[in-house]
Amino acid sequence: MNYSLTPSIPRPGPLPELIQHRILLVGDAGTRPDGLERFLIRGGFQVTEAAYPPSGGDRPGHEPPDLVVFSIGAKDARLADQVRDLATATRFSGAPVIVLVADGGADAVADALQAGAQDAMSTPVHFGELRARIDADLRLRRDMHEARDALRTRDLLFDIFQDVSATLRADEIFQTLVRRVGQAFGLTHCSFVLTAPGEDKGRVVAVYENPAIRDLRVELERYPEIQEAIRTERPVIIHDVHDHPLFETIRKRWLQQEIEVNVQSAVALPVFVQGRAAGVFFLRTVQGDPRLRTQDVAFANTIAQAAARVLENEERRAAIYRRQISAGVTDVLTGCASLDGLDRRLRDEFERARRYSLRFALVVIDVDRLRDINERLGQQAGDRVLGELGAMMQREIRAPDFVARYGGDEFALILPETDAQGGRQFVERLRQLLLRHTFPDLGPGKVPALTAGVVAFPHSEVLRPEDLFTQVEAALDRGKKSAPDRIGIAGET
Helix, strand or coil: CCCCCCCCCCCCCCCCCCCCCEEEEEECHHHCCCCHHHHHHHCCCEEEEECCCCCHHHCHHHCCCCEEEEEEECCCCCHHHHHHHHHHCHHHCCCCEEEEEECCCHHHHHHHHHCCCCEEEECCCCHHHHHHHHHHHHHHHHHHHHHHHHHHHHHHHHHHHHHHHCCCCHHHHHHHHHHHHHHHHCCCEEEEEECCCCCCEEEEEEECCCCCCCCEEEEHHHCHHHHHHHHHCCCEEECCCCCCHHHHHHHHHHHHCCCCCCEEEEEEEEEEECCEEEEEEEEEEECCCCCCCHHHHHHHHHHHHHHHHHHHHHHHHHHHHHHHHHHCCECCCCCCECHHHHHHHHHHHHHHHHHHCCCEEEEEEEECCHHHHHHHHCHHHHHHHHHHHHHHHHHHCCCCCEEEEEECCEEEEEEECCCHHHHHHHHHHHHHHHHCCCCCCCCCCCCCCEEEEEEEECCCCCCCHHHHHHHHHHHHHHHHHCCCCCEEECCCC
């Protein structure tokens, strides 16, 4: 399967917020131009004053300023050192520094600029010119942040693409996407929910904070943002769920049931498959989390549309499966390929590996004591166990892998680019999955035991595709008789 991470899907528009830049006035108020603070406040800035050196307590909420205006006398011998301290202070997060030098000339302005100031002016200061310089410095800072975010986004997308390329199963791809977005933005909650217009329930297929959740049914009435995103087929961005009208009904329920909710913001990004909404990429933050920015939401939307490509590929694979059923090349009981399909695929894989010097493994898995299940619980119970095993193996294999029903109680798998050890690991992983699975016909804690045989190609005694069956059946027999882990490997004694 080919999963593209560069869809041409429109990104959500900018967040509806009014940006009020924070300016910190530092230095001796006596050297500051009269009326400067009033001028800046009228200009729409949030202004805070502090003596030199400023401390964290001088800023509301300890948020770093967007720009620092430092007033100092030209004759102050420490001018250069103080400017350098402000320009390099980590507590200001690289905010540009504009120095206003009282009664100073060109030499003092030059000293301030050489010490690291973004800008410098000598008094008397023309407020119109100062405002133009502030706007220019803030615009430059914004452009630098956007460029840095663009590089960060590119690197993140590249890393995610690498992860997805190495993980070909759909459920693992969903888990990779939510994990990477959750980690990138420090989210408390990030998940992918499958649903559609008109449905009152959704199926959670991946959760960042709890990777064990892979198939959880949820009532959508508890998530009005998801319902709204599916209904309108547009991104839903809510900064504060405690005062947004969309959450009015659910807030009443929280109050009635005395539920303490610390959710702060919510984002629901619809995912489209063949023109229809098929799911939602769902983000929530709690009080104290970093606030999601416009570019964060846009990045998450890019990932959401990558998830759409996964769903589209899954739909195509399901369509191929339905055609295989109708063509008689799929075993109806287990949903795996038929014996004829296995024979054709093995010959194709053998020829490909021989021609291009590749490797693959053939694994045969025997369900131990299936006859006992049939005798104790009936043939239908045994068939249901086989059906569940077949479904589990289909979920566990990668896209290039192939699984077929080999006999009455046996399955065969072709695992490209896999050696004998990789075949053994697949069987061990399948056993672990069985231990966590409940078979309704067998009861809690009771699972069918498995024996396996593995042969890897190239193999010195395999000259034809038929030789692979000879070797793997002999390995399966050794697994039943002598192998301590009941996994026989062709070539091992």
